[in-house]
Amino acid sequence: DAKTTQPPSMDCAEGRAANLPCNHSTISGNEYVYWYRQIHSQGPQYIIHGLKNNETNEMASLIITEDRKSSTLILPHATLRDTAVYYCIVRVDLSGTYKYIFGTGTRLKVLA
Amino acid sequence: DAGVIQSPRHEVTEMGQEVTLRCKPISGHDYLFWYRQTMMRGLELLIYFNNNVPIDDSGMPEDRFSAKMPNASFSTLKIQPSEPRDSAVYFCASSLFARDGYTFGSGTRLTVV
Numbered sequence: 264d265a266k267t268t269q270p271p272s273m274d275c276a277e278g279r280a281a282n283l284p285c286n287h288s289t290i291s292g293n294e295y296v297y298w299y300r301q302i303h304s305q306g307p308q309y310i311i312h313g314l315k316n317n318e319t320n321e322m323a324s325l326i327i328t329e330d331r332k333s334s335t336l337i338l339p340h341a342t343l344r345d346t347a348v349y350y351c352i353v354r355v356d357l358s359g360t361y362k363y364i365f366g367t368g369t370r371l372k373v374l375a
Numbered sequence: 376d377a378g379v380i381q382s383p384r385h386e387v388t389e390m391g392q393e394v395t396l397r398c399k400p401i402s403g404h405d406y407l408f409w410y411r412q413t414m415m416r417g418l419e420l421l422i423y424f425n426n427n428v429p430i431d432d433s434g435m436p437e438d439r440f441s442a443k444m445p446n447a448s449f450s451t452l453k454i455q456p457s458e459p460r461d462s463a464v465y466f467c468a469s470s471l472f473a474r475d476g477y478t479f480g481s482g483t484r485l486t487v488v
Contacts, residue, residue: 295474306379306466307418309476350418354474361473362431365418 267351272370275345281338283369285351288332295354296327297363298336300347307350307365310336341373379480381467387486393455396483399448400469408477409442409452410466418466424450425473457487 268286275281287296297312311318311325313334318325324337338345350368354361380399388394400407408423422432427444435442439458444450454461464484468477 297476299476306468306479306482307477309478312474312476361423362420363477364420367417 266364267353267366269349269351269366269369271367272372274372274374275338275341277343277373277375278340281341281345281371281373283336283338283349283351283371284333285335286333287351287353290331290353296325296331296334297352297354298323298325299350299352299365300345301350301368302344302347310349341371343373343375345371346373347371379467379469379478381465381480381483383483384481385484385486387488388457390458390487391456392487393453394457394461394485394487396452396465396467396485398450398452398467398480400450400467401471401478402448404469404471404478405447406470406473406477407444407450408468408470409450410468410479411463412466412482413463421452454485457485459487462486 295312295314298310299307301307310322311320313325313327327334348368348370350365352363354363382397405426409421410418411421412418419434421434422442423430424444440454442452462485464482466479466482468479470477
């Protein structure tokens with residue numbers, strides 16, 4: 264199973280870009296990288312996913328290195344409401360079944 | 376759309392009792408997932424369904440746990456008999472396609488005393 268490594272915690276000033284790194288050095292060619300976040304006591308919220316190319320949506324940007332061994336989630340203008348645990352996940356495809364393996368994530372604190 | 380709806384939000388039960396958690400996925404979503412979250416083990420996938428059929432239940436911890444999806448709009452996760460170590464937040468999630476992001480419900484916080 265491809266696993267991910269994330270820093271346990273990060274701080275970011277409100278209004279600044281938050282750059283959350285993720286290492287997935289054992290990723291295989293057909294495995295997607297997903298990002299979710301979980302605000303205290305709520306269900307995880309899907310943010311973005313990608314395979315090879317960089318992706319952007321209304322919430323964030325995802326930058327994947329060319330060798331696909333790492334990625335960065337960018338929240339361009341962090342707000343206090345972005346304080347959450349952010350999970351980087353590599354989805355494992357096993358003979359037609361699909362699994363997310365959630366790690367421990369990065370606890371992002373946005374500071375006023 | 377109301378999103379993924381789980382009930383109850385909180386459940387407190389005595390050890391040995393049967394517990395049933397309920398989930399209504401987003402209409403039209405073909406995939407439904409049950410997760411459990413604890414401080415010790417984080418988020419764990421218990422089971423998932425595709426078109427109402429269980430595809431992978433390898434995460435179900437023991438025979439005390441069972442899940443059903445009798446139709447496309449309803450799923451249950453049952454624990455019988457319940458034990459204190461089953462105390463956790465149980466999340467249900469659904470998605471339209473396998474590679475889509477999942478929409479999670481608000482969870483059911485289960486406490487077994």
